[in-house]
Amino acid sequence: xxxxxxxxxxxxxxxxxxxxxxxxxxxxxxxxxxxxxxxxxxxxxxxxxxxxxxxxxxxxxxxxxxxxxxxxxxxxxxxxxxxxxxxxxxxxxxxxxxxxxxxxxxxxxxxxxxxxxxxxxxxxxxxxxxxxxxxxxxxxxxxxxxxxxxxxxxxxxxxxxxxxxxxxxxxxxxxxxxxxxxxxxxxxxxxxxxxxxxxxxxxxxxxxxxxxxxxxxxxxxxxxxxxxxxxxxxxxxxxxxxxxxxxxxxxxxxxxxxxxxxxxxxxxxxxxxxxxxxxxxxxxxxxxxxxxxxxxxxxxxxxxxxxxxxxxxxxxxxxxxxxxxxxxxxxxxxxxxxxxxxxxxxxxxxxxxxxxxxxxxxxxxxxxxxxxxxxxxxxx
Numbered sequence: 104x105x106x107x108x109x110x111x112x113x114x115x116x117x118x119x120x121x122x123x124x125x126x127x128x129x130x131x132x133x134x135x136x137x138x139x140x141x142x143x144x145x146x147x148x149x150x151x152x153x154x155x156x157x158x159x160x161x162x163x164x165x166x167x168x169x170x171x172x173x174x175x176x177x178x179x180x181x182x183x184x185x186x187x188x189x190x191x192x193x194x195x196x197x198x199x200x201x202x203x204x205x206x207x208x209x210x211x212x213x214x215x216x217x218x219x220x221x222x223x224x225x226x227x228x229x230x231x232x233x234x235x236x237x238x239x240x241x242x243x244x245x246x247x248x249x250x251x252x253x254x255x256x257x258x259x260x261x262x263x264x265x266x267x268x269x270x271x272x273x274x275x276x277x278x279x280x281x282x283x284x285x286x287x288x289x290x291x292x293x294x295x296x297x298x299x300x301x302x303x304x305x306x307x308x309x310x311x312x313x314x315x316x317x318x319x320x321x322x323x324x325x326x327x328x329x330x331x332x333x334x335x336x337x338x339x340x341x342x343x344x345x346x347x348x349x350x351x352x353x354x355x356x357x358x359x360x361x362x363x364x365x366x367x368x369x370x371x372x373x374x375x376x377x378x379x380x381x382x383x384x385x386x387x388x389x390x391x392x393x394x395x396x397x398x399x400x401x402x403x404x405x406x407x408x409x410x411x412x413x414x415x416x417x418x419x420x421x422x423x424x425x426x427x428x429x430x431x432x433x434x435x436x437x438x439x440x441x442x443x444x445x446x447x448x449x450x451x452x453x454x455x456x457x458x459x460x461x462x463x464x465x466x467x468x469x470x471x472x473x474x475x476x477x478x479x480x481x482x483x
Contacts (some may be wrong), residue, residue, distance in 0.1 A: 108443070114472045115443045119256070121320045121403060121463035123154045123372065128356050128364035129319060136356050145352040150174060151284055153362040154222050154313065154328055155444070161289070162169060164302045171331040173342055178350030181312045181329045182250065182344050183209050188338045189280045190215055190248050193239035197249040197279065199228055200451030201406075207451060210250070219452050226258040226397060230269055233248045237277040242267070248280045253311075254287045257450055257459040259399020260407045261295040264303060269304040280335075281309035282442035284358035286327075287402045289369055292377050294402035303470040308334040315361035317402075318369060326354035342366045376403050385472060390477025406447075409431075410456030412480060433458045440479035 105120045125133075126271035136142070148169050155167040175181035179439060191213035198206050200219040210217050218317050220236035223229040233249075234446070240247035254261045262270075274281050283300035291297040326352070331339035380398055384404055388398050395408030409432035429437060433446035436458065447457030462469055 104274055109437070113437065113441045113443050114465060114468055114473060116133055116447045116461045116468075117459070117474055119317060119402075119404065119461060120322055121311075121372075121461075122465060122468070123291065123320055123463070126319055126361060126368035127363040128368070129321070132356050132360035133353060134171075135392055136353060141352075141356075143352060144357045145174070145350060148172075150355050150359045150362075151328055153359045157289075157362040157366070158299060162297055162299055162382070164299045164301070168297075168333075169337045169390045171332075171339065172377065173329045174347055174350050174355065175312070175314065175329050176325050176346070177326050178284055178312045178314050178327045179205055179209055179459070180346075180349065182282055183213055183281050184342055185310050185312075185329060185339075186210070186213065186215060186248055186250075188341055189247045193244045194248070197236045197240050197247065198451070199255070201257060201447065201454035201457070202252055202451055203284070204445075204449040204451070206250055206252075206259070215248075221452050222255075222258065222260075228262065228266055228270065229399075230273065233257070233270065234273055234277075234401070237273060237279050240279060241277055246280070247278070248282055250284065250457050253283045253285050254291065254297065254400060254401035256287060257403055257404050257445070257447075257454075258397070259402045259459075261291055261297060261400040263299045264334060265299055267298055268303040270374070271303050271309070274309070275305045281306065283309065283311040285311050285313040286314055286317050288377070289315075290373070292380060292403040293375060297401065301330060306408060307332040310335055310339070311321075314337055315358035315365075315404050317362065318372070319358070319361040320363055321354070321357055321361065321416040323333060324351055324354035324357045326350040326358045376463060379403075379464075379466060380405075382466055382469060383462050383473070385459075386473035390473050391480065403461060405460045405462055407458050407460055408456065409447075409458055412456075431456055436476050439482060440472075442475055451478045 105118045151169040151172040158164045158167045195216045195218045196210045197218045219232045309332045311330045316322045394410045429446045433444045436442045445459035447454035
C-alpha cells in the first residue's frame with residue numbers, strides 16, 4: 104500500500120510501514136512453517152510467553168501474566184473489542200489529540216463518543232485538561248474509557264513513568280477505564296525508555312495491547328496481544344470466542360519469532376532510526392527552517408508544524424476526516440514536491456497545519472524528500 108497508493112514519481116513517507124527487509128529469525132520461522140505445511144489453526148501460548156520474556160528483559164517488567172492475555176487480530180480490533188467489554192453505546196472515550204487518526208473512526212463506528220483532551224504546547228499529556236475530559240466523560244454516571252497512545256502517535260513522545268502514574272491516579276479517581284495502545288513500544292530511540300502502562304501504580308484495572316507489527320514491519324502478518332491488569336482479568340475473559348479466530352497462524356508464528364529471537368535485529372534497526380532522526384533534523388534546518396519540529400523520542404514518525412506556510416488546512420471537521428484525506432501542507436507537498444505525507448488534520452484537534460512524516464526509509468530517500476519539500480516552499 105505504501106508504495107502503490109501514489110504514482111511512481113511520488114516518494115511515500117506517510118503510512119507507518121518501514122522500508123526494511125525481514126528480520127532473519129522471522130523469515131526463518133516462516134520458511135520452516137511453510138516447508139512443514141504448518142498452515143492450520145493457531146494453538147498454545149508461545150506468543151504471549153515470548154512477549155512476557157521480552158518485556159522482562161527489555162523493560163524490566165515482570166507483570167505480564169500469560170493467563171491474563173488474549174490473542175486478537177490486531178491492535179485496533181483488540182481496542183474495539185475491549186471497549187465493547189467496558190463501555191456501552193453512547194459512552195465516551197477520551198483521547199489525547201492530535202492522535203492516531205483511526206482512533207476516531209473505530210470509536211465512533213462502534214457508537215461511542217470521542218472526547219478530546221488536547222496535548223499541551225510541549226506535545227505531552229496535560230493533566231488538567233485530561234481531568235476535565237474525565238469529568239465530562241463520566242457526567243451522568245455513564246461508563247467511560249481513556250484510549251492512550253503509548254508511545255504517542257503522531258508526536259513520538261514517550262510517556263514517562265511519572266506521567267503514566269499520574270494518569271492512572273486520575274483514571275482511578277474518576278472511574279475511567281484505561282486502554283493503552285502500545286504497538287510502538289519496542290521502538291524507543293536512544294535517550295528515552297518505554298514504560299508499560301500496566302507497570303505503574305493504580306493501573307490494575309486497565310488493559311494494554313501490543314504487537315510486533317510496527318517494530319518488525321509485520322503489518323501484513325496479523326496478530327496482536329491484549330493484556331489485562333489483575334483487576335481486569337474477568338473483563339478480558341468475557342471477550343467473545345470468535346475474536347480469537349481472527350489472527351493469522353503465520354502471523355502468530357512470525358511475531359512470536361520477532362519477540363523471542365529478533366532483539367539483535369531490533370537494536371540494529373533502532374541504531375539506524377536514530378541516525379535518520381538526526382539526519383532529518385539537519386535536513387529540516389537546511390531546507391525547511393521555518394517548520395516546527397521536536398525530535399521524537401520513539402516511533403519512526405516526525406510531527407512537523409507547517410502552519411507558518413499559511414496554507415488552507417481545510418479538509419473536513421477535525422477528527423472526522425479519513426486517513427486518506429489530504430489538506431493544507433500535505434496536499435501542497437504531494438502536488439508540488441511529489442512527497443506523500445499524512446495530513447495533520449485527520450489526527451484531530453491541533454492537527455491542522457501539520458504533517459506526519461515517516462523517516463523509516465533510506466537516507467537517500469529522506470534527503471531527496473526533504474530537498475524536494477524545501478524547493479516546493481520556495482516555488483513561485
